[in-house]
Amino acid sequence: xxxxxxxxxxxxxxxxxxxxxxxxxxxxxxxxxxxxxxxxxxxxxxxxxxxxxxxxxxxxxxxxxxxxxxxxxxxxxxxxxxxxxxxxxxxxxxxxxxxxxxxxxxxxxxxxxxxxxxxxxxxxxxxxxxxxxxxxxxxxxxxxxxxxxxxxxxxxxxxxxxxxxxxxxxxxxxxxxxxxxxxxxxxxxxxxxxxxxxxxxxxxxxxxxxxxxxxxxxxxxxxxxxxxx
Amino acid sequence: xxxxxxxxxxxxxxxxxxxxxxxxxxxxxxxxxxxxxxxxxxxxxxxxxxxxxxxxxxxxxxxxxxxxxxxxxxxxxxxxxxxxxxxxxxxxxxxxxxxxxxxxxxxxxxxxxxxxxxxxxx
Numbered sequence: 001x002x003x004x005x006x007x008x009x010x011x012x013x014x015x016x017x018x019x020x021x022x023x024x025x026x027x028x029x030x031x032x033x034x035x036x037x038x039x040x041x042x043x044x045x046x047x048x049x050x051x052x053x054x055x056x057x058x059x060x061x062x063x064x065x066x067x068x069x070x071x072x073x074x075x076x077x078x079x080x081x082x083x084x085x086x087x088x089x090x091x092x093x094x095x096x097x098x099x100x101x102x103x104x105x106x107x108x109x110x111x112x113x114x115x116x117x118x119x120x121x122x123x124x125x126x127x128x129x130x131x132x133x134x135x136x137x138x139x140x141x142x143x144x145x146x147x148x149x150x151x152x153x154x155x156x157x158x159x160x161x162x163x164x165x166x167x168x169x170x171x172x173x174x175x176x177x178x179x180x181x182x183x184x185x186x187x188x189x190x191x192x193x194x195x196x197x198x199x200x201x202x203x204x205x206x207x208x209x210x211x212x213x214x215x216x217x218x219x220x221x222x223x224x225x226x227x228x229x
Numbered sequence: 230x231x232x233x234x235x236x237x238x239x240x241x242x243x244x245x246x247x248x249x250x251x252x253x254x255x256x257x258x259x260x261x262x263x264x265x266x267x268x269x270x271x272x273x274x275x276x277x278x279x280x281x282x283x284x285x286x287x288x289x290x291x292x293x294x295x296x297x298x299x300x301x302x303x304x305x306x307x308x309x310x311x312x313x314x315x316x317x318x319x320x321x322x323x324x325x326x327x328x329x330x331x332x333x334x335x336x337x338x339x340x341x342x343x344x345x346x347x348x349x350x351x
Contacts (some may be wrong), residue, residue: 038350045347064313067348074347077284103348106274110281114248155249 050081138215143169167200244301
């Protein structure tokens with residue numbers, strides 16, 4: 001007999017978030033605290049206390065908890081505990097998706113398709129700020145997310161910008177980045193590719209300067225030394 | 230907003246569009262799920278997309294509530310005659326799509342049900 005399938009729409013993947021730049025014990029403590037806070041938020045929700053759930057999910061979402069980001073997107077979509085806000089919903093759903101949580105795919109697609117181009121780009125600009133901050137904190141997966149943002153959220157897509165971000169992601173050895181970069185640049189002319197490579201080279205130096213020591217790859221140019229006289 | 234842009238009648242006739250007026254689809258190409266194996270493999274993703282759309286689009290939600298199988302047909306998804314779709318939950322609430330196999334000689338057998346739910350954890 002065929003077992004009854006209860007299918008949520010979404011599948012779990014593991015994430016390497018900004019916490020990866022922390023010492024292991026600190027990262028574990030933070031993760032444990034986040035799970036307690038997440039459970040408390042879900043308990044609020046089950047008790048019909050949507051406003052409290054939104055507040056808790058929001059704190060977690062800002063700190064990169066992808067399940068909280070998806071749930072926050074759902075609550076913003078439904079206008080539960082907070083006024084309905086499709087821009088905020090789209091931002092959070094895509095933030096989760098771009099950082100690797102495939103559970104957000106259906107919702108983020110539906111939300112983005114329902115927005116006019118100008119609003120999509122408002123969301124894209126906000127996401128770019130979020131993701132650049134993550135990248136600066138050492139969460140290199142954000143480089144890949146920035147590439148996908150320019151290709152999948154920006155309307156019309158900025159494929160050259162996407163290519164530069166994907167080249168950076170590949171340089172910082174983000175999983176899947178080389179495959180995505182190669183697929184994107186396969187369709188561009190040599191001249192455009194050379195232009196992207198030049199921009200990526202300059203951006204690599206800039207980003208190396210923004211990174212602090214533990215997260216800084218050995219391939220980064222040596223920091224400029226102050227000299228006397 | 231989109232609610233005003235595309236009515237439930239438009240959706241029922243496969244004329245739904247995105248906010249930019251681009252034709253919206255459930256699948257990239259006409260898809261015939263001719264047996265239960267294909268239904269179980271492909272229908273969850275298709276219905277997931279439909280459910281997500283129904284959350285943000287009143288016209289689509291009405292069309293889905295009225296006749297989900299017909300709506301899928303209008304968007305190029307053909308299901309076997311023996312497969313029935315039913316929406317549970319009142320309009321405006323979080324809908325649940327129940328997929329059943331019906332046939333002579335046995336009661337409808339539930340194959341799966343789908344609902345957009347809160348994510349329970351990492």
